[in-house]
Amino acid sequence: MRCLKCQERAWVExxxxxxxxxxxxxxxxxxxxxxxxxxxxxxxxxQDKILVAVSGGKDSLALxxxxxxxxxxxxxxxxxxxxxxxxxxxxxxxxxxxxxxxxPLIVKDVRAEYGDGLIGISELSKALRRVPCSxxxxxxxxxxxxxxxxxxxxxLATGHNLDDEAATLMGNVLHWQMDYLARQxxxxxxxxxxxxxxxxxxxxxxxxxxLSYVLIKGIDYIxxxxxxxxxxxxxxxxxxxxxxxxxxxxxxxxxxDGFLKSLQPVLHRDEAGVTLNxxxxxxxxxxxxxxxxxxxxxxxxxxxxxxKAVIPTAS
Amino acid sequence: MxxxxxxxxxxxxxxxxxxxxxxxxxxxxxxxxNFIAIQGRVLLTRDAFVKDDETIEILSAISGGA
Numbered sequence: 001m002r003c004l005k006c007q008e009r010a011w012v013e014x015x016x017x018x019x020x021x022x023x024x025x026x027x028x029x030x031x032x033x034x035x036x037x038x039x040x041x042x043x044x045x046x047q048d049k050i051l052v053a054v055s056g057g058k059d060s061l062a063l064x065x066x067x068x069x070x071x072x073x074x075x076x077x078x079x080x081x082x083x084x085x086x087x088x089x090x091x092x093x094x095x096x097x098x099x100x101x102x103x104p105l106i107v108k109d110v111r112a113e114y115g116d117g118l119i120g121i122s123e124l125s126k127a128l129r130r131v132p133c134s135x136x137x138x139x140x141x142x143x144x145x146x147x148x149x150x151x152x153x154x155x156l157a158t159g160h161n162l163d164d165e166a167a168t169l170m171g172n173v174l175h176w177q178m179d180y181l182a183r184q185x186x187x188x189x190x191x192x193x194x195x196x197x198x199x200x201x202x203x204x205x206x207x208x209x210x211l212s213y214v215l216i217k218g219i220d221y222i223x224x225x226x227x228x229x230x231x232x233x234x235x236x237x238x239x240x241x242x243x244x245x246x247x248x249x250x251x252x253x254x255x256x257d258g259f260l261k262s263l264q265p266v267l268h269r270d271e272a273g274v275t276l277n278x279x280x281x282x283x284x285x286x287x288x289x290x291x292x293x294x295x296x297x298x299x300x301x302x303x304x305x306x307x308k309a310v311i312p313t314a315s
Numbered sequence: 316m317x318x319x320x321x322x323x324x325x326x327x328x329x330x331x332x333x334x335x336x337x338x339x340x341x342x343x344x345x346x347x348x349n350f351i352a353i354q355g356r357v358l359l360t361r362d363a364f365v366k367d368d369e370t371i372e373i374l375s376a377i378s379g380g381a
Binding site: 001010011012013020023057058059163206207208211212215216218223224225226229232234235238239242243245246 | 321323346347348349350351353356357358359360361362363374376377378379
């Protein structure tokens with residue numbers, strides 16, 4: 001297989017684009033496509049201050065790398081969720097990436113700051129008897145907003161890719177989660193002074209494509225999977241979608257694109273008119289009196305105080 | 316040939332070489348949409364030919380969670 005641009009040996013094939021590229025032309029394609037997404041969806045400009053959610057994984061590091069190369073004003077935010085040794089190793093990857101490039105990285109330690117030094121995400125999920133990804137997702141969403149506001153970043157960028165979007169869409173459609181469908185978009189404008197605009201510049205790239213970029217660039221990422229994600233529904237959906245993609249290249253992109261063009265704009269209009277109040281505990285925006293984040297952590301601490309099953313894991 | 320599968324847990328298998336990456340993945344029942352084959356730092360497309368005395372690695376591209 002030969003590079004579409006130079007006829008050298010291809011390193012990456014993009015079946016759905018009927019294209020293949022050598023290493024330099026692939027990274028050029030990748031970086032241009034990210035820039036195209038940013039401009040087409042009016043995600044941000046060179047004047048914006050962008051907080052990049054960095055997990056130490058391939059997608060977030062690929063995103064940060066591209067944004068820095070393109071000259072955007074960025075800082076990284078790593079959230080230490082206190083998930084045993086996995087959090088420690090992923091934090092090391094994020095810190096090494098930032099350190100080697102002289103980039104600012106903000107680190108938030110969930111266990112220390114919110115769990116009284118005892119409760120991380122694993123203990124939280126046990127105490128509340130909910131799946132870890134649920135409490136983890138809520139904690140990340142809350143902290144990303146809170147840190148962006150506190151540090152003056154008006155845009156929040158995450159490394160969500162096409163597989164993430166297609167899997168989320170599949171889950172939301174299978175269970176007809178209309179509220180979630182209405183919010184699924186590569187761009188969510190700020191609706192409150194405390195809520196940063198949220199963008200997903202990699203939403204058109206498959207996981208193979210972001211991994212290809214990271215491997216070619218020699219970016220050191222955490223390869224291991226979050227121990228709490230084993231058996232996660234999102235992985236089941238991704239594998240199912242990739243079985244379809246193998247038989248019919250371009251299916252995932254058509255699925256997500258079709259949703260964004262045909263259905264999501266209609267649903268989005270239905271979401272207007274939601275009133276946001278300040279949480280009586282933390283002051284962050286919420287539709288109720290106490291935000292879901294504060295409620296969740298208060299319940300976990302109460303369970304611990306009563307001696308319920310909040311047993312810290314080794315870390 | 317030797318294949319090191321990083322899924323991400325590492326395992327090694329020895330299989331017949333002298334064929335293309337697509338055939339190797341097929342034998343190992345790996346969906347090429349979920350994986351990338353590499354040799355050293357070189358990324359291999361599905362038509363890349365691997366000799367019987369060579370080693371390749373196959374990396375999982377799938378990650379999950381919230």
